Amino acid sequence: MALVDKIGQSLTGAPLVLTNVDALIDWSRGQSLWAMPMGTACCAMELIAASFSKFDFDRLGSFPRPDPRHTDVMIVAGTITRKMAPAVKRLWEQMPEPKYCIAMGNCAVSGGIFYYDTYSVVRGVDEIIPVDVYLSGCPPRPEALQDAVLQLRELIRSRSIAQGREYDRVYTLPLPGGERAGTTDPGRAEAADVLAGRRPKTGGDE
Amino acid sequence: MAIDIESRTSVYDEEGRAVEELVLNVGPSHPSTHGVCRIIAHLDGEVVTKAEPVIGYLHRGIEKMAENRTYLQIVPLTDRLDYVGSMYANWAYCRAVERLAGIGVPERAEYLRVITCELQRVASHMMSIGSTGADTGAFTMFVYAFDVRERVIELFEALTGSRLTYNYVRPGGVAADAPEGWLDDVRRVVGQMPARLTELDRLFFGNTIARGRLKGIGVLDVPTAIAWGASGPVARGSGVGWDLRKSDTYSLYPRFDFDVPVGERGDAYDRARVRLWESVESCRIIEQALDQIEPGHVKAPGLPRLLKPRPGDAYDHIESARGSLGIYLVSDGSPRPYRMKVRSPAFCNLALLPLLAPGHTMSDLVVILGSLDPVFGEVDR
Numbered sequence: 001m002a003l004v005d006k007i008g009q010s011l012t013g014a015p016l017v018l019t020n021v022d023a024l025i026d027w028s029r030g031q032s033l034w035a036m037p038m039g040t041a042c043c044a045m046e047l048i049a050a051s052f053s054k055f056d057f058d059r060l061g062s063f064p065r066p067d068p069r070h071t072d073v074m075i076v077a078g079t080i081t082r083k084m085a086p087a088v089k090r091l092w093e094q095m096p097e098p099k100y101c102i103a104m105g106n107c108a109v110s111g112g113i114f115y116y117d118t119y120s121v122v123r124g125v126d127e128i129i130p131v132d133v134y135l136s137g138c139p140p141r142p143e144a145l146q147d148a149v150l151q152l153r154e155l156i157r158s159r160s161i162a163q164g165r166e167y168d169r170v171y172t173l174p175l176p177g178g179e180r181a182g183t184t185d186p187g188r189a190e191a192a193d194v195l196a197g198r199r200p201k202t203g204g205d206e
Numbered sequence: 207m208a209i210d211i212e213s214r215t216s217v218y219d220e221e222g223r224a225v226e227e228l229v230l231n232v233g234p235s236h237p238s239t240h241g242v243c244r245i246i247a248h249l250d251g252e253v254v255t256k257a258e259p260v261i262g263y264l265h266r267g268i269e270k271m272a273e274n275r276t277y278l279q280i281v282p283l284t285d286r287l288d289y290v291g292s293m294y295a296n297w298a299y300c301r302a303v304e305r306l307a308g309i310g311v312p313e314r315a316e317y318l319r320v321i322t323c324e325l326q327r328v329a330s331h332m333m334s335i336g337s338t339g340a341d342t343g344a345f346t347m348f349v350y351a352f353d354v355r356e357r358v359i360e361l362f363e364a365l366t367g368s369r370l371t372y373n374y375v376r377p378g379g380v381a382a383d384a385p386e387g388w389l390d391d392v393r394r395v396v397g398q399m400p401a402r403l404t405e406l407d408r409l410f411f412g413n414t415i416a417r418g419r420l421k422g423i424g425v426l427d428v429p430t431a432i433a434w435g436a437s438g439p440v441a442r443g444s445g446v447g448w449d450l451r452k453s454d455t456y457s458l459y460p461r462f463d464f465d466v467p468v469g470e471r472g473d474a475y476d477r478a479r480v481r482l483w484e485s486v487e488s489c490r491i492i493e494q495a496l497d498q499i500e501p502g503h504v505k506a507p508g509l510p511r512l513l514k515p516r517p518g519d520a521y522d523h524i525e526s527a528r529g530s531l532g533i534y535l536v537s538d539g540s541p542r543p544y545r546m547k548v549r550s551p552a553f554c555n556l557a558l559l560p561l562l563a564p565g566h567t568m569s570d571l572v573v574i575l576g577s578l579d580p581v582f583g584e585v586d587r
Contacts, residue, residue, distance in 0.1 A: 039241075040241070040242050041242075041286070041289060041582075041583055042370055042371060042583065045370055046370060048352070049352065049369075052348075052352045053352070054356050079264065079266055081264060081265055081266060084234060084264070087263075088235070113283070114267075114271070116271075117267075117271045118266055118270065138371060139371065141369060
């Protein structure tokens, strides 16, 4: 849904923009994504670098705020070990809805270099919390992280809060065998349907 | 200033009010813990009576993984040990492999190793000093120090293609020769650096607030530093002049003229300032290395694709930005090591936290932890 439906003039001659509340809320929510920096390992260095003078994350409206209750997006930067996983999950649960997650770096995406031969690493943070944007690289450049935030912004604008899809996702901790038990993500199911041609693409006609 | 906690452990304070101990959990995800460290702090009012670090939140099993990798495949794993200074673990590991397999290293490769590792020391110390500034409320210091760090990272990117995990030092040499003009870039950047570092010194260490927050905090005396195996700037801040580049010299360091800065009081101020002046000394070493380096090979000739050292063991250590970083390797004659052990300076230095923290306030606990400069990739391995 486009943000601006019509541009015209009101009866008194002042410029007027016509839109609907849903589109306006979706647009404005994407503009100021405060980030919860869940930096555990190497990628945290690039997360810090992205916030500082050379790359300047603030100009995108994204501000690192290490308090889950103040933030919109959790940037998981680094390896999540089995000992760390409950803490990550608890911090995710403390974030208010609607909330989003960026898996930064190969470790958070899939375990990365620590996928094989180790006994203590969670193979991808999507085993414990839902991930909206996957960002590969070991570690990704700060520009790539900023691009991920812009991608997330597009994602937020294309998802309407009116349909209430954000609130009915169910996630559980993985079973000891590493299987992803009980993962039901309507967003992913819909994406799969769209790709398979079972469902027409909706929303986001920009 | 440290407060005598023996006088404060009564259940009533001076005015007769009941005082009870508060146990506060800091971390494992906390912006001031410099990684995924958890500290269980026992508080009497605002004063820490006991602080216990809980580690293992970044235990990735790198030592165990190394047993299933060939000798060359382990080099990228060592990048992820100390991710603020990846070059050191590369170099320490490669020295152990070279000692185990009896490989010689061409002189140009040794010069490139010295140049990159001294640049890495500057980058790593800037991270530490900057976060000390952030811990004490001087966030400007963090931004200024990161600006210096970013210049070094740009040089590394031109050399290795990566900003953080370089995989540059390899057994028998380095991955590739420096690209054309890179050494001139190093000379230009390093030439500007002492002035920048002096500016940081005036900006932060001359500041009244920084002095008030850092002086007399976490005093480590010489016998304790030696007894607990402290090394690097933590030991040198207390006045222990132990630097492996001088004390157990390796590579080409005897050819360079440089000083080892040591502190006097052993507090957080001295530890941070030792790091700053070490960075200046690193610039001196780099300039001498740039004068001496000559064209040549950067890899030992005739190296096999698959290293199979004879059965035996080898240990080698270098002076990393955090202290004495050692790698112990055991070979059983197969292409994979039988055992790899990392002697991590960050782990040994972090063990000092329960000794240094009691008697200080909660806000100083963060400063003490920052002054020990732990990197949890290396602590937990």
